[in-house]
Amino acid sequence: METAFWRLLSRLVGRWWFGPAPDWSRVRARVGAGTTFARAPRGIAVETSRLGGIPVETLTPRSAPADAAVLYLHGSGYVIGMPRMVRTLTGALAAAMGTTVHALDYRLAPEHPYPAAVDDTVAAYRALLAAGIPAERIAVVGDSAGGGLALDLALRLREKHWPQPAILGLICPVLDLTANSSAFQCDPSREPLLNPPLMAQFMDAYLPGVPEDERRARSPLYRDITGLPPIVMHSAGDDLLAGDARRFAALAAKSAAPLRHREYRDLWHVFHAMPMRVAREAVTDLASALSDRLYGHHVGHRASR
Numbered sequence: 001m002e003t004a005f006w007r008l009l010s011r012l013v014g015r016w017w018f019g020p021a022p023d024w025s026r027v028r029a030r031v032g033a034g035t036t037f038a039r040a041p042r043g044i045a046v047e048t049s050r051l052g053g054i055p056v057e058t059l060t061p062r063s064a065p066a067d068a069a070v071l072y073l074h075g076s077g078y079v080i081g082m083p084r085m086v087r088t089l090t091g092a093l094a095a096a097m098g099t100t101v102h103a104l105d106y107r108l109a110p111e112h113p114y115p116a117a118v119d120d121t122v123a124a125y126r127a128l129l130a131a132g133i134p135a136e137r138i139a140v141v142g143d144s145a146g147g148g149l150a151l152d153l154a155l156r157l158r159e160k161h162w163p164q165p166a167i168l169g170l171i172c173p174v175l176d177l178t179a180n181s182s183a184f185q186c187d188p189s190r191e192p193l194l195n196p197p198l199m200a201q202f203m204d205a206y207l208p209g210v211p212e213d214e215r216r217a218r219s220p221l222y223r224d225i226t227g228l229p230p231i232v233m234h235s236a237g238d239d240l241l242a243g244d245a246r247r248f249a250a251l252a253a254k255s256a257a258p259l260r261h262r263e264y265r266d267l268w269h270v271f272h273a274m275p276m277r278v279a280r281e282a283v284t285d286l287a288s289a290l291s292d293r294l295y296g297h298h299v300g301h302r303a304s305r
Contacts, residue, residue, distance in 0.1 A: 040091030075144025077202030147173025182243025
């Protein structure tokens with residue numbers, strides 16, 4: 001009953017946000033209005049500042065260590081969204097890990113197409129390093145398009161021979177920016193938020209006028225992922241992007257890349273942001289994997305300290 005209610009509500013909200021022909025400025029206004037009252041859990045301080053010159057919303061638990069951080073990258077197709085939109089999720093992650101989460105408000109397409117969002121992500125990550133936080137105590141987490149950005153960051157760091165974060169957390173990530181994405185190959189009837197035309201509009205805004213072969217070269221699913229940090233990935237069985245997540249898991253296995261993939265059946269795109277029991281359990285599972293890498297033990301052990 002709980003998941004059925006939130007699925008229906010997600011479908012209604014998605015229709016209100018996007019409509020048949022999205023005007024991105026209006027969609028952003030609707031998203032902003034719909035998330036005005038988003039709250040972090042009790043005990044989490046929320047403030048806005050800048051990280052590497054990029055606006056950021058910082059969520060800090062009591063007694064959070066000064067030498068560890070999570071850099072969080074929100075989703076919504078590279079064209080809408082804001083840290084407040086996922087505050088329930090980032091707040092829960094901060095509380096579960098006992099770690100400060102910096103939710104980045106990176107530049108959005110179509111005003112700022114690729115690679116603006118990647119450049120902002122790199123700048124923010126390097127600012128954490130410059131602030132004295134060692135790479136082995138930084139986790140980079142992203143949902144949807146933010147998951148793709150997390151991989152783009154790691155690939156850019158590898159290219160520049162800069163220190164990699166300790167771990168990447170991917171929540172229903174965008175992995176394929178081409179027409180071969182599972183978003184265009186599967187039955188969309190069970191997914192309440194995304195649909196194939198909307199995904200095409202997202203991609204065209206992010207990569208305007210970019211031919212298919214270049215889109216392929218910029219898609220994490222077709223890149224060499226050797227040498228990247230360990231990855232924990234969550235996907236959802238009803239999500240249009242679930243097929244891409246399965247393909248990425250197969251790529252990681254073939255490349256001997258360290259990846260742990262968990263698919264949640266009968267759930268939808270970034271269900272983690274919903275106030276449901278299964279979403280809380282998924283965030284706790286993700287937090288445990290991240291904490292184990294950053295601190296050497298699971299969330300439950302950290303919480304008992």
